[in-house]
Amino acid sequence: MKKVINDPNQIVEEMLKGMVAAHGDLLKRVEGTTVIARADAPVQGKVALVSGGGSGHEPAHAGFVGKGVLDAAVSGEVFTSPTPDQVLEAIKAVDGGEGVLLIIKNYTGDVMNFEMAAELAEMEEIRVDKVIVNDDVAVEDSTYTTGRRGIAGTLFVHKLAGAKAESGASLAEVKATAEKTVANVRSMGMALTAATIPSTGKAGFQIAEDEMEIGMGIHGEPGISRDKIKSADEIAETLVQKILDDGVHQSGDEVAVMINGLGGTPLMELYVLNGKVNDLLKEKGFTVHKTFVGEYMTAIDMAGLSVTLLKLDDELKELLAAPTNTLGF
């Protein structure tokens, strides 16, 4: 296994330790948990945002903890939902008296465990609400999901709801912003290789040297087609068209774009793809307001990428421009 690790069973623990060692000015570990919180948490008088999920998607989610984005991120084992008690610890660590919004990617285990944590928190008199992100247009229902999967579009929900919370908005207002973002964001991905799972040291699935898979999920869940590897331009056309076919984004709209690498694809290739995505959107009558290119929601070392489009309005543009202090944005 070509990995820089010690004991695969300790990889999440050691990652969290190394992260706090590097960024103690920004982040803290909630002792005895897998929760990373803002160093200044709880922020009194502010709605708090909690997200998380299985590990292996770094920098998501702990890399988005900080001023203007998340208050805490909970890490499960690799590609495994965190348990309800861990999510509860996150909620308790960041509640500043104005309530906590949970931002959950739509995987059955995550939804179940975050909802159970919300119930436990309410028993402790903490107000909790939630939004579920399901931006992946590739497939309805999947290996770990009923309904669409949540992928890189989740970062836009973190960013915009985070900015709204930072502005002093109420829990209901922050939730409304998060829900508007979920309604306006769609993503579509593709993969060239499987992620190498640390516990087994093996690829999560087999894919031939000349093949790619369109619509693959960030845990290696099946996509919609396996084809010979196409050119970057053809891949851009396929991903953008599938997103637009979903009907949320119309010619004339202003959009934010995210070109997200899955871990093994170099920045060089993400920029090549972005050149074509940008051309396509302009041809189709869109105005690209802002573009993010990099690794935001990875799948360990998977080669591949996703494209995310977010429809903007004046409120969302203002929130997108708000300052942040996190590792990932």
Next chain:
Amino acid sequence: MKKVINDPNQIVEEMLKGMVAAHGDLLKRVEGTTVIARADAPVQGKVALVSGGGSGHEPAHAGFVGKGVLDAAVSGEVFTSPTPDQVLEAIKAVDGGEGVLLIIKNYTGDVMNFEMAAELAEMEEIRVDKVIVNDDVAVEDSTYTTGRRGIAGTLFVHKLAGAKAESGASLAEVKATAEKTVANVRSMGMALTAATIPSTGKAGFQIAEDEMEIGMGIHGEPGISRDKIKSADEIAETLVQKILDDGVHQSGDEVAVMINGLGGTPLMELYVLNGKVNDLLKEKGFTVHKTFVGEYMTAIDMAGLSVTLLKLDDELKELLAAPTNTLGF
């Protein structure tokens, strides 16, 4: 070849196009060249910084163009020095009347071409000076180098000289800061896989599934030993010890640390390594002032990483903390 590309011969051109399409608020292309400059270049009355080198190391160097760091970056073909005329275009595009400092990684081709560009610029009455970065302690002399190679420590030279230039310092003062940084910075890397070169579609060298190479260069140049893959803790010990053996960093020093991924190694593993590096430095009596973990100077999709230590003093700490507006910092 598992890459998202069109024509391998157009990959640098298409990357630069996609980069400017994404970040036009921050960066501009100097027309007809491979130069990426600050959108507001030339900045009158400020010493300008130019760096660059072969492509394939992204985000270096164009990702460090912007306020507080570089004024321009010149991109050669993949793993190939930019030509003198391209470097000259960069110098001309950013000179704001106070002179231009070239920051050159120590590879024979880069040094020759940047020096030739400096001579050409001086014929056009532009003051130019240079520093050469040779932070890699692995080997003396190498495939493309006489003397030590320049690797991820170059980013600290960009950052600190950039902050000095932004403060209004003279060309001589900015050069002195850059030289102090070069004197204080040392790096050491290792690799688990070869980079896949776009023009050939093949790995640059062969390495067995259970092997790693200590001291490998960022173009796949030979290192100092090939061994069975060791644990992250053992790798950390080897890299840190080799750096400390060079004698620049002494117990009691304050240091900045960079854990740099080479492209194919996930952030998770970089953080695991950082946990051990941090422990080792503390045990040895160092104070870790600031830590950078991520991809700064990559080798396309190579799995592997490098550790960089920078000895700090009050001036360098202040410059390290100065604000920046770039993609990479």
